[in-house]
Amino acid sequence: MDDPYHNNLNQQVTEGGEYTYTQDVGGQDGYPYQTDYPPQDEDARSDATEGADDDEQMYEGEYQGIPHPDEIKEARRAARLEARRKARQAAQQEEEEENLPEQYEAIMEDCGHGRFQWMLFFVLGLALMADGVDGFVVGFVLPSAEKDMCISNSDKGLLGLLVYVSMMVGALVWGGLCDKMGRRKCLIYVLTIDLVFSFLSCFAQGYGFFLFFRFCSGFGIGGSIPIVYTYFTEFLQMDKRGEHLSWLCMFWMLGGLYASFTAWGIIPHYGWGFAIGTEFQIHSWRIFILVCLFPALAALVGIIFMPESPRFLLESARHDEAWMVLRRVHDTNWKAKGEPERVFTATNIKTPQTQEDEFIEIQSDTGTAFQRWTVRHMTMLQQVMANIMSLSAPELRLQGLFLVIVWFCLAFSYHGLGVWFPDMIKYMQYEEYESKVKVFHRERVEHFHFNFSLVNQIHREGEYIHDKFANIEIKSVKFEDSLFENCYFEDVRSTSTFFENCTIKNTVFYNTDLWQEKFKDCQMENTTFLHPKKGCHLNFEVENDIVIYMVSFLGSLAVLPGNIISALFMDKIGRIRIIGGSMLVSSACTFLLLLSFSQGAVICWQCLFYGTSVAAWNGLQVISVELYPSSKRGTAFGILNGICKFAAILACSIFAAFIGITKIIPIFLAFAALVCGGLVALKLPETREKILT
Numbered sequence: 001m002d003d004p005y006h007n008n009l010n011q012q013v014t015e016g017g018e019y020t021y022t023q024d025v026g027g028q029d030g031y032p033y034q035t036d037y038p039p040q041d042e043d044a045r046s047d048a049t050e051g052a053d054d055d056e057q058m059y060e061g062e063y064q065g066i067p068h069p070d071e072i073k074e075a076r077r078a079a080r081l082e083a084r085r086k087a088r089q090a091a092q093q094e095e096e097e098e099n100l101p102e103q104y105e106a107i108m109e110d111c112g113h114g115r116f117q118w119m120l121f122f123v124l125g126l127a128l129m130a131d132g133v134d135g136f137v138v139g140f141v142l143p144s145a146e147k148d149m150c151i152s153n154s155d156k157g158l159l160g161l162l163v164y165v166s167m168m169v170g171a172l173v174w175g176g177l178c179d180k181m182g183r184r185k186c187l188i189y190v191l192t193i194d195l196v197f198s199f200l201s202c203f204a205q206g207y208g209f210f211l212f213f214r215f216c217s218g219f220g221i222g223g224s225i226p227i228v229y230t231y232f233t234e235f236l237q238m239d240k241r242g243e244h245l246s247w248l249c250m251f252w253m254l255g256g257l258y259a260s261f262t263a264w265g266i267i268p269h270y271g272w273g274f275a276i277g278t279e280f281q282i283h284s285w286r287i288f289i290l291v292c293l294f295p296a297l298a299a300l301v302g303i304i305f306m307p308e309s310p311r312f313l314l315e316s317a318r319h320d321e322a323w324m325v326l327r328r329v330h331d332t333n334w335k336a337k338g339e340p341e342r343v344f345t346a347t348n349i350k351t352p353q354t355q356e357d358e359f360i361e362i363q364s365d366t367g368t369a370f371q372r373w374t375v376r377h378m379t380m381l382q383q384v385m386a387n388i389m390s391l392s393a394p395e396l397r398l399q400g401l402f403l404v405i406v407w408f409c410l411a412f413s414y415h416g417l418g419v420w421f422p423d424m425i426k427y428m429q430y431e432e433y434e435s436k437v438k439v440f441h442r443e444r445v446e447h448f449h450f451n452f453s454l455v456n457q458i459h460r461e462g463e464y465i466h467d468k469f470a471n472i473e474i475k476s477v478k479f480e481d482s483l484f485e486n487c488y489f490e491d492v493r494s495t496s497t498f499f500e501n502c503t504i505k506n507t508v509f510y511n512t513d514l515w516q517e518k519f520k521d522c523q524m525e526n527t528t529f530l531h532p533k534k535g536c537h538l539n540f541e542v543e544n545d546i547v548i549y550m551v552s553f554l555g556s557l558a559v560l561p562g563n564i565i566s567a568l569f570m571d572k573i574g575r576i577r578i579i580g581g582s583m584l585v586s587s588a589c590t591f592l593l594l595l596s597f598s599q600g601a602v603i604c605w606q607c608l609f610y611g612t613s614v615a616a617w618n619g620l621q622v623i624s625v626e627l628y629p630s631s632k633r634g635t636a637f638g639i640l641n642g643i644c645k646f647a648a649i650l651a652c653s654i655f656a657a658f659i660g661i662t663k664i665i666p667i668f669l670a671f672a673a674l675v676c677g678g679l680v681a682l683k684l685p686e687t688r689e690k691i692l693t
Contacts, residue, residue, distance in 0.1 A: 101691045104311070107326055107346045108237040113244075114333030117235055121244065123302035124228045125251035127191060130296035131224045132255020134194070136552060137292055138163050138214065139422075140263040144285040149207045159211055161649065166215045167222030168645035174223025175638010179631060182316075183231040184308045186634075190227060191300040193220030198293055202286045221296070222645070225621075226637040233625045233633070233692070234311035235329065241626065242570035242688055246618045250563045253614075255295065256556030262291050264549035311630045311692070399627055400636070402684050404643055407624075409677025410583060410616055411644040413670040416651030417590070420666050421606040422551055423659045425599050429547070433476070489514060551603055558607035562614035574686050575623040582616035583678030590671045594663065613674075616681075626687035 138160055146156050170190070178186040194217050201213035229245065236244055266288045310329075313322035327344045334342040439458045446465040453473040462482040470490040474497045485505045492512040498520060505525040513533040566578055589609045596602040628636040655666045 100314075104314070105238060105691050108235075110345060111326060111330040112333040112337070113237060113240050115336035116329045116332040117240075117244070119302075120232060120235055120306055121248060123299060123306055124232050125248055125254075126295050126299035126302065127187060127224050128228050128248065128251040129255040129258065130191070130194065130299055131221050132252040133259045133292045133295055134167075134198075134218065134221045134255075136256055136259035136263070137289060139552075140259065140267065140549070141285045141289060144267060144283065145210070148283055148285070149205070149210065151207055159214065160652070162211060162215050163218045164645050164649045164652070166218030168642045168649070170219040170222025171226055171638045171641040171645060173219075173638075174634075175226035175641065176635045178223075178227045178230060178634035178638075179312075182308050182312050183227055183234075183634070184303060184306060186223065187227045187231065187303055188300065190220050190223045191296050191303070193217070194224075194296050195293055195300065198289060198296070202289045203282070222641075223638070225641050226634050229621055229625050230634045230637055231309055234309040234630065238689065238691055239571065242575065242622050243567050245622045245625070246563065246567035246570045249614075249618045249621065250560075250567075253556050253559045253563060257553060258295065259292060260549050260553035260556060263288055264546060264553065266291065268546070315631050399685060402680055403620075403624060403627070403640055405680045406579065406583075406620060406677045406684070407640045407643050408647045409673040409680070410613070410620065411647035412651045413586070413590075413673040413677075414613055414617075415648035416655040416666065417593075417606075417609060417670050418555075419652045420655045420659070421555070421602060422548055423656060424596070424602050424663075425547065425551060427660050428599050428602070437476075494518065547599070551606065554603060555606050555610050558611045559614035560611075562611045563618065566615035566618040570619065570622060571688055574688050575619045575626075576682060576684055576686050578619035579616050579623070579681040579684070580678045582613060582619070583674045583681060586613040586616065587671050587674035587678065590667050590674065593667050596663070616678075620681075623684060623687050626690055626692065627685070630692065 142151075142156060142159065145151060151159070174186050174190055197213045197216035197220065201210055201217060204210040204213055228248070232248060233241060233245065267285050307325040307328060308321070310322040310325045313319075313325065323346070326346065330342075330344040331340075334340065433456060437456050437458060439460070440462060442461045443459065444463045444465075445467055448464075448467045450467065450469045450472055453475065454477045455473075455475045457477045458480065459478070459482055460480045462479070464482065464484050464487055466486045467484075468488045468490075469492055470488070472492060474492060474494045476496045477494075478497070479499045479502055482499075482502045483505075484502065484507050487504075487507045488510070489508070489512050490510045492509075492514060494513055497514075498518055499514075499522050500520045502519070502522045503525070504519075504522060504527050506527070508528045508530065509532065510530045511533070515529070515532050562582075566582075570578060586609060589605065589612055592605045592608065593602075596605055624637050624640055625633055654669065658666050
């Protein structure tokens with residue numbers, strides 16, 4: 001039998017397997033509703049809804065916690081609106097970040113280039129000069145320090161190695177920190193560390209303390225180069241960067257000239273030192289280290305009065321501080337140009353998003369000051385590491401690899417030959433000295449008074465009976481298988497003098513520096529040492545050959561023409577041509593080293609090599625700060641400078657090993673590195689018209 005109620009229902013099945021029925025009333029479409037139970041009878045339906053108001057009817061799914069369909073639609077609509085809002089915000093932010101470099105460049109052009117940039121130029125130049133001085137200090141003081149502190153050959157090599165290692169670590173650490181802490185703050189830390197530990201090294205009497213202080217000093221000053229170039233770049237407009245960064249490079253040359261000149265004028269003067277008691281000796285080489293602190297001290301005083309980089313302040317969302325710095329630059333420059341009424345027109349500077357740079361703090365009521373300090377610095381360390389990892393991004397990976405190759409090749413050849421030149425000169429001097437040695441064989445000397453110096457001699461199987469050696473200097477003398485009987489030594493000074501397999505009987509040594517280390521496999525019979533001068537003693541006339549100072553001075557001076565040429569043409573012909581051309585010309589100059597048969601020839605080719613290769617250094621340092629964005633600029637430059645120091649360590653070890661053996665291998669290695677680096681440099685992107693990002 002047909003049910004009239006069911007005849008007016010249209011049954012449909014929904015996606016969830018539920019049934020939907022539509023009732024036709026009076027020939028009109030009914031309303032849908034969902035149910036998971038069979039339809040009720042008409043009377044039952046009437047009883048269930050009797051007395052209920054249509055406006056206050058409660059949604060029956062509410063008892064089961066099921067949202068109303070209208071609520072679901074409203075939530076979906078709100079989600080779509082939020083997604084569209086975020087998309088518009090992201091697009092707007094991306095557009096602002098793209099426009100920020102152009103806006104900043106326009107502001108710098110409005111500020112102009114003038115007195116402020118020149119003041120900052122000299123302050124940062126002094127910091128760069130301090131780094132140049134530190135690169136020469138160890139080499140100049142080592143001949144005196146090894147005698148003053150009795151440093152062995154192995155320990156002497158360790159000193160040079162650790163200084164380069166500390167500078168490498170300093171470049172990596174401070175380069176990364178200056179992107180998070182600020183350029184100015186990190187430069188103050190760097191110079192302070194260098195000053196404190198260099199000062200302490202002047203008074204270190206033991207080799208261990210001296211080594212530690214020089215290591216800490218190198219760690220400080222090693223971070224100066226990445227910070228200085230990054231800092232100065234961000235105050236320059238595009239058409240001034242190449243030229244003025246190249247002029248800044250000249251201060252490294254001035255550091256070499258300052259160190260060479262002061263070492264030449266101070267170290268050989270033994271009388272300039274002083275002593276406190278018998279154990280605390282301050283010789284002239286320590287005074288030289290003290291004088292070498294002046295550039296760093298002057299830079300530290302100057303940088304205190306300089307502002308932070310506005311680029312860094314914008315990256316740190318410190319908009320107001322950046323605006324004040326830019327206004328200071330603007331007012332300083334235009335006031336010096338006679339236009340003090342000119343108004344700084346920039347009123348709104350877009351600031352990039354820096355939420356990832358916000359530090360995590362522990363509230364004062366939940367943690368101690370130490371805990372907050374620990375969290376703050378651990379967070380900073382994580383950010384620095386994340387910054388380093390971001391340099392491997394696809395858009396930076398290829399150019400970063402090319403830069404690493406060029407930096408390594410140039411540093412390997414430059415620092416390798418930088419060690420080879422002075423060592424080769426010393427070897428030539430040694431060969432010439434050895435060729436003039438006098439050999440005495442089986443001489444017998446009795447009742448003779450030696451009142452003249454003995455120099456560059458070898459005495460074999462000699463006999464010295466009742467002889468007196470008084471008030472003389474014995475220099476580079478060796479006694480082998482000889483007999484000394486009833487002899488008297490008084491006030492004798494010795495340098496590179498040894499007694500090997502000798503027999504010494506009834507002999508007195510009074511107030512001499514002839515002590516245990518001078519006697520090798522010798523037999524002593526009734527021998528007396530009165531008031532001996534134990535330990536190592538300096539002879540500045542021997543240990544400080546002015547030729548070495550002159551070589552360093554001329555080598556530093558030789559880069560002046562290259563610096564001038566690169567500064568004048570850096571913005572005209574481009575960075576890439578400067579780097580590639582300089583390295584390829586320098587590689588050709590290395591072949592002239594095969595013709596270095598005299599000390600004069602070595603000095604001449606050294607000056608030529610330094611003069612041609614310095615342009616590559618200038619171009620490489622300019623392009624390194626221009627390729628990377630402000631948030632990664634210091635980190636990237638620090639890594640590249642650390643690679644430079646690593647290449648220097650490797651080159652110094654390899655090139656020094658071939659001194660006196662062959663010239664061909666060091667020359668070939670330098671040539672190959674320069675050619676490889678020069679060709680790779682031509683693959684780098686040109687940045688002379690690039691706006692800093």
